[in-house]
Amino acid sequence: MKMKAAVMCHTGQPLEILDVELAPPKAGEVLVKVEATGICHSDLNALEDETTPTPTILGHEGAGIVVEVGPNVKSVKPGDRVALSWVPYCGTCEFCVTGSVNLCESAFGPMFAGTLLDGTSRLSVEGETLYHYSILSTFAEYTVVPEMSCIKIPDIMPFAQASLIGCGVATxxxxxxxxxxxxxxxxxxxxxxxxxxxxxxxxxxxxxxxxxxxxxxxxxxxxxxxxxxxxxxxxxxxxxxxxxxxxxxxxxxxxxxxxxxxxxxxxxxxxxxxxxxxxxxxxxxxxxxxxxxxxxxxxxxxxxxxxxxxYGDVNPFHDFPIIAQLYLEGKFMLDELVLGKISLEEINKAFDSFHDCSCVNVGRSVITF
Structure with missing residues (x-):
């Protein structure tokens, strides 16, 4: 499918808004329509890091709606609203079986290589492979992610606030x-x-x-x-x-x-x-x-x-819903962390603000689609 995305073509350069191709989800993967994505300082770090594979689609704080699921996906279905975790875990390694799922190493090889868990990419532009970032690549209208990155959220949870749960809030x-x-x-x-x-x-x-x-x-x-x-x-x-x-x-x-x-x-x-x-x-x-x-x-x-x-020692499937419920009960402040809602085309202005010491950094600019 065709979609718009903010692409990091070169280290340290402004992101480019391009039409890119997204392949369907494979086994254990989920296609998500991204409704909101926060812009984190870690994205700036990746933009300025020469070891980041290019071209790539950054973004790792996202929330959206499940559109399609690949074979063997059981925990979510089309229409589900989800917050995304950039630290999916395998469930079977020494760390997972002893309860420390945040220490699972299964995602980090692919993450550093800029792929999904199977070592391949679902992204391309004009036939050239694009890399994934932190498994999620949420600076795009759609994304394909592992099932273990999808945590269901209540239907009444606003997407902008839900997107922030996946990184700084949970940590x-x-x-x-x-x-x-x-x-x-x-x-x-x-x-x-x-x-x-x-x-x-x-x-x-x-x-x-x-x-x-x-x-x-x-x-x-x-x-x-x-x-x-x-x-x-x-x-x-x-x-x-x-x-x-x-x-x-x-x-x-x-x-x-x-x-x-x-x-x-x-x-x-x-x-x-x-x-x-x-x-x-x-x-x-x-x-x-x-x-x-x-x-x-x-x-x-x-x-x-x-x-x-x-990652704050959290288990996303346990703690994301708790944070969402605390927010809905008025006990956890998320509205105040949304510094502003912007379009995908305004993303470079948000990156520029990281270099302005007078700008508020307690919170996130959030791209909404």
Whole structure:
């Protein structure tokens, strides 16, 4: 079938709106009409990364309607409304059978190669193969994805809000609820108040934390953090974060700290500002050239836990519906994360805004079709 898509033809160059061909779904695959797709900073990273295969169709936060299913698909049918997960899992590997489906490696070889799970592409333009991005390629009117990427959502769930669940929302919520396992009455610090951090705040609020402390360098983000549930804020450019956290917690430090910044210095401050027996969860991706340095003195006596978390430790089939229901009950803020709805043709303006430090980055521009 023919469709319009925003194609990354060259690294670092504006996306081009092209008519492309999409082949039908094969066994275990689903054709989805994309109704909405968020534009994430990770898409910008891919656009600027020379290792991204080109030409490719970016986009990994999507929601839409099932149009057609391939052989052996059982969990969805045409007409179903779905949110898309860019981390499909196999269900049979060591990680899946022990409950850590977010750690399944089955998708990552194809993902890095720019294909679907069988190692081939469903995309082409004028006979030339196009690559997939993060299995989903949602910057297009339609997409073919694995069945395991399709999570049904309630019929009354708006698509723009549903599209955001698949990446930053699930990661932030999961970091607090699944990875950290925030407990009622506890104190929580969140470092890095962007699209993931505000949802870690929401997760901590929903889990019943009594004190949620937002830590960032941007005053605008700190003010926004309050609307999502932060009870206190710390501008870490002005004060030492670890000392400020101790002052807010009777000298002990917080029970839980969640680092969404990807900054090793922030993670070190989170560790120092966490009390004995506390837990630090890192969901931000560190620069591999950097080192994380923690105090060695008395390390064993601190009883702390340092945990990396990929995708917030969520199981999409379990957690996406929970987030959707919380939103419909007015307990999870998604409307406020939709910074604006734009057309596919306006996509490059949204990418340009990532380079404007004055633009709000707590949320997403969302393409609607």
């Amino acid at each position: 932030g919520y999961g970091a607090a609820v699944r990875a950290a396992k925030v407990t009622p009455g506890s104190t929580v610090a969140v470092f890095g108040i962007g699209g993931v951090g505000v949802n870690a705040i929401q997760g901590a609020r929903i889990a019943g934390a009594s004190k949620i402390i937002a830590c960032d360098v941007k005053e605008q983000n700190l003010e926004l953090a309050k609307t999502f549930g932060a009870t206190h804020v710390i501008n870490v450019a002005k004060v030492a974060a670890d000392e400020a956290l101790k002052e807010l917690t009777g000298g002990y430090g917080v029970h839980f700290a969640i680092d969404c910044s990807g900054n090793t210095q922030a993670a070190a401050a989170a560790w120092k500002g966490t009390r004995k027996g506390g837990t630090v969860v890192v969901v931000g991706a560190f620069n591999p050239q950097k080192e994380l340095t923690l105090p060695a003195g008395g390390f064993h006596r601190m009883g702390k836990t340092l945990k990396g978390s990929f």
